[in-house]
Amino acid sequence: MAPALLAAVVLAAAASLAAHVALNCPVKPLPSPPPPPTPPPNNLLQRLERLGEGALDAPEDVYVDAAAGGALYTATRDGWLQRMHPNNGSWERWRFVGGTGLLGITPSADGTMLVCDADKGLLRVGEEGVTHLASEVDGSTIRFADAAIEGSDGTVYFSDASTRFGFDRWYHDFIESSATGRLLRYDPRSGKTSVVLDGLGFANGVALPRDEAFVVVCESSRFRCMKVWLKGEKAGKAETFVDLPGCPDNIRLGSDGHFWIALIQLRSPWLDFITRWTFTKRVVASFTGLIEWSKGTAKGAMVAQVTEDGNIVRILDDSEGKVINFVTSVTEFNGDIFLGSLATNFVGKLSLAQVIQQEQ
Numbered sequence: 001m002a003p004a005l006l007a008a009v010v011l012a013a014a015a016s017l018a019a020h021v022a023l024n025c026p027v028k029p030l031p032s033p034p035p036p037p038t039p040p041p042n043n044l045l046q047r048l049e050r051l052g053e054g055a056l057d058a059p060e061d062v063y064v065d066a067a068a069g070g071a072l073y074t075a076t077r078d079g080w081l082q083r084m085h086p087n088n089g090s091w092e093r094w095r096f097v098g099g100t101g102l103l104g105i106t107p108s109a110d111g112t113m114l115v116c117d118a119d120k121g122l123l124r125v126g127e128e129g130v131t132h133l134a135s136e137v138d139g140s141t142i143r144f145a146d147a148a149i150e151g152s153d154g155t156v157y158f159s160d161a162s163t164r165f166g167f168d169r170w171y172h173d174f175i176e177s178s179a180t181g182r183l184l185r186y187d188p189r190s191g192k193t194s195v196v197l198d199g200l201g202f203a204n205g206v207a208l209p210r211d212e213a214f215v216v217v218c219e220s221s222r223f224r225c226m227k228v229w230l231k232g233e234k235a236g237k238a239e240t241f242v243d244l245p246g247c248p249d250n251i252r253l254g255s256d257g258h259f260w261i262a263l264i265q266l267r268s269p270w271l272d273f274i275t276r277w278t279f280t281k282r283v284v285a286s287f288t289g290l291i292e293w294s295k296g297t298a299k300g301a302m303v304a305q306v307t308e309d310g311n312i313v314r315i316l317d318d319s320e321g322k323v324i325n326f327v328t329s330v331t332e333f334n335g336d337i338f339l340g341s342l343a344t345n346f347v348g349k350l351s352l353a354q355v356i357q358q359e360q
């Protein structure tokens with residue numbers, strides 16, 4: 001090909017790409033924080049046992065009811081809250097909510113379950129059915145309710161991951177990195193919802209320490225969790241709780257007062273490359289095929305145990321996602337951890353005694 005013709009072809013291709021991106025780009029990307037270094041793999045999560053395999057469609061969050069001897073609850077993509085009986089391991093479709101967006105579940109003192117429905121907001125699910133507690137705050141729609149925790153005074157803290165994109169387009173929010181997530185507070189006495197903290201990079205898991213001196217909220221697209229003080233002279237102030245080697249999803253208090261945090265692995269050499277510049281983000285986001293392909297390059301699972309002071313105690317992983325991928329929640333009960341995931345049809349169970357022995 002003559003050099004002039006080649007130049008014309010290259011120019012035409014570049015112009016048509018630029019036009020496509022200008023017309024079709026659904027995101028207004030901002031720079032992503034640089035990805036943190038990855039710790040050496042230990043693949044300890046590969047030893048997990050599978051519970052409810054085949055019966056659970058993408059169990060995002062897992063909660064264990066200690067008072068009921070370890071009954072295990074999860075919410076699945078078919079709109080059900082499902083429960084495993086601890087005595088015989090059998091699963092029961094416990095309560096029906098509907099939809100495909102059931103995410104965080106947490107118990108309420110009155111015996112009901114608080115459920116974050118990404119599409120509908122904060123719900124209370126009990127024997128009498130489903131009650132909508134919050135679907136907007138200060139006139140703005142809660143677009144992506146994600147996780148909740150109830151304090152001892154009945155206040156519910158919960159997250160709204162993004163005000164730009166809903167659950168079906170969570171990946172757009174990650175690529176855009178515009179940090180529009182919020183930590184919200186629902187007051188059961190007044191029925192009012194208010195904003196505790198906004199400007200969060202994909203607001204995700206929410207938890208309280210034993211003394212409820214602060215509330216933690218995880219920011220998936222910033223590789224960290226924040227804390228907002230509830231008591232003492234710093235009440236109302238926000239600061240970093242922990243920086244993590246992955247994107248934190250759900251967080252839960254363990255029986256020893258340490259937290260367990262699931263880290264979704266939105267990392268791959270390709271993804272780290274794409275998220276480096278807003279230009280590459282715009283190109284990828286403009287093509288559905290590139291979106292799906294880039295999402296698919298991220299494999300692996302990781303969870304972290306963190307002290308109340310925000311120090312990482314241990315990291316467990318399945319570095320290439322051979323047994324489990326995309327772990328969205330981790331819950332400790334009676335020496336075991338239970339793992340939820342948006343990429344499995346089971347809940348993972350792992351004995352911590354076995355893990356600790358392996359570490360030594």
Ligand SMILES: *[C@@H]1O[C@H](CO)[C@@H](O)[C@H](O)[C@H]1NC(C)=O
Pocket residue numbers: 085087088089090
């Ligand atoms: C398992 O135990 C529960 C609660 O005791 C019971 O309702 C259920 O029928 C049992 N399932 C099986 C398969 O035995």
